[in-house]
Amino acid sequence: MSGPTVRDAVLALLRAHGITTIFGNPGSTELPLVRNFPPDFRYVLGLQESVVVGMADGFAQATRNAAFVNLHSAAGVGHAMGNLFTAHKNRTPLVVTAGQQARSMLPFEPFLYSAQATELPKPYVKWSCEPARAEDVPLALERGYHVAMQEPRGPVLVSIPADDWDRPAAPVVVRRVAQTTRPDAALLAQLGAALDACTRPVFVIGAAVDRGGAWDPVVALAERHRARVFAAPMSGRCGFPEDHALFAGFLPPLRERIVELLAGHDLVLSIGAPVFTYHVEGFGPHLPEAASLWLLTEDPTIAAWAPVGTALVGGLQPALAELLERPAPPPRDAPPLRSAAPHIAPPPPGERLSVAFVLQTLAALRDPASIVVEEAPSARTVMQRHLPFTCSETFYTMCSGGLGWGLPAAVGIALARPQAKVIALIGDGSSLYAIQALWSAAQLQLPMTFLILNNGRYAALQDFAPVFGFARDEPVPGTALPDIDFVGLARAQGCEAQRVKDAASLAEVLRAALAAPRPTLIDIEVA
Structure with a gap:
């Protein structure tokens, strides 16, 4: 067959988005993708599909770009679901493809096909699709890339019948899509005023701070307001230097204990974290009685289910930049220092290490x-x-x-x-x-x-x-x-x-x- 194919269009699309690594564990329905594998790509093999998705998750977080994953039909997606769930919670952008049997075979429930390919990975993908025509596969992957990269980021899945790869397809026009949105200006101004007026602010820092490149402005804002800083419960990233004089420690996933640790503060600012992640059932208020809560998040879903507080949805970097542009607030006393970790002596000979x-x-x-x-x-x-x-x-x-x-x-x-x-x-x-x-x-x-x-x-x-x-x-x-x-x-x-x-x-x-x-x-x- 002469002329560009679906495979050609997809590889060109991936190159244009800076993706030349494929993570996978191929089965029969994936073989057409890897035939005559191009020399500028590398295929990273994992010995089980959960390993494949885990490697891709780490790679995507470290490169700040979506990673491309190649799974095998229903069985492969099933094996991968545990780490797809984790990628969803990590807000990691993944473009996942799953093989499907040839289109002409699908009415007869062939061996190793996926009966409901788009439903299988839900609810832990942002979008899933099995294109109606082979020539629509490149467009579906282009859309999937932008969906994966939009805040809050996460995995998407495209199911691709095995015979689609060799069908003719026109090249995809690669687009650039702006990802950062600015929070509401009026609410941001109110937050700035509240920060200036409060007497004992405390920040709760989540994984989105490091994930979104907001480490330095968060440190600057905490220093500006002399705010104590806690790490959010169950956070997957470190968002504040743990040797800093303002760092107060880690909030546990327990409602009553969080209220106890935040007691004495009149303003709580949560940045890039849910309010709050709990692990066991708790009772009573979510905050100390005298405290107001403000939430800066890139995730509208988190903003919607937060039980208390005023939420601002948008990019963390532009929000923090605007807060840092305000006139200097009145000076405050520094909060108390976190106690130093005790030195641990080695165990006596014959005893296990602590x-x-x-x-x-x-x-x-x-x-x-x-x-x-x-x-x-x-x-x-x-x-x-x-x-x-x-x-x-x-x-x-x-x-x-x-x-x-x-x-x-x-x-x-x-x-x-x-x-x-x-x-x-x-x-x-x-x-x-x-x-x-x-x-x-x-x-x-x-x-x-x-x-x-x-x-x-x-x-x-x-x-x-x-x-x-x-x-x-x-x-x-x-x-x-x-x-x-x-x-x-x-x-x-x-x-x-x-x-x-x-x-x-x-x-x-x-x-x-x-x-x-x-x-x-x-x-x-x-x-």
Whole structure:
């Protein structure tokens, strides 16, 4: 067949949007896309579709551009759904394609077809489509790219029948679509006046601050108003330097505790975060009685369901710029300093390492510009005291609470940021949801470090059990994880690996792993 095809038009479209990496695990219906694969593209293989989407999520966050994902029909989308849910919660722009059987076969329910391809990924994609004609596929992907990149960003899915790729198609006229909107001017002026007039302001900073490049203006605004700054509950990014004198710590996902921590402040400004993310049922007010709440968000849905406060929807950068242009407010006293984290002594010989000692050691050894990708839920509160982050775009975790994201996302971030040291800080239970990502890291020869905090159980569940009526030391069925050889798993997939059991060798092994030029896993036995 002569003339440009759907495949030609799609590849040209991707190039025009700066996308030359495809993440996938191909099946039969995807083979026409990769035939005569162009030399300026690379195909990053994941050994399971959840790994594929996790790598693409990390890559998209690190590049600030949509990533292209290639999945296999209904089964592949099903495998990927956990990390599609996380990409949705992370507000990560992904253009996901899913293979479909040839159009002429669809009336006969062929093997490996998707019966309701556009419904399967909902509600965790912003838009899904199976084009009515083959020649409409490039236009659908062009639309999908812009939908994915519009705030709030997120994944989209296009189902593509296998025989569409070789059909004739005209080139797509690539468009540029402005993404940033300005919040309402009158409300923004009211917020500025309220900030000037209040006596004890506090800021709550969410993932959208770092995601939207608003780190520096947030720091400037906090300093201008001498506002205390908390990180929002369950935030997937670090949006404020944790060694700053104004940083007050992390809000937990508990209604009553949030009210307690915000007590004494007369104005709460939430920037790039929901108000608020809760994990267990709570009662009573959402704010201290005397406090007013203002919400700056790029997400109109968050603005709509916020239970209290005045919400301004729009780009964070233009909103913060306008607030910073106002005349200087009256001087205020500085808020109290956050207490310093206590120094943790090494355990006696023969005792397991504490998570706090491990993270304190890592904090002393890592370059502050290195990137930590965390998925160790039971260690998170300890990390928040003993492993501070002081630079923009140096911390990532999932906003969803779903496991299986951290390992592959770290691989995607390392692929996008080859000059940075990427450290994956993963719990032993979490790692097993996507352990195949180690193979991708080895094949790509990424100089990254995997740290497994191995406590031999799903510790987060054991720690959480008293909330649901368990006695403090009562064992929870189905949470023990004995006899897993993480060193063997890593070596079998091509990574260097070592086990650490004692404080005497921890620093030396960590230092070597952080300097290693290839992927290295350290299995750290912790209490």
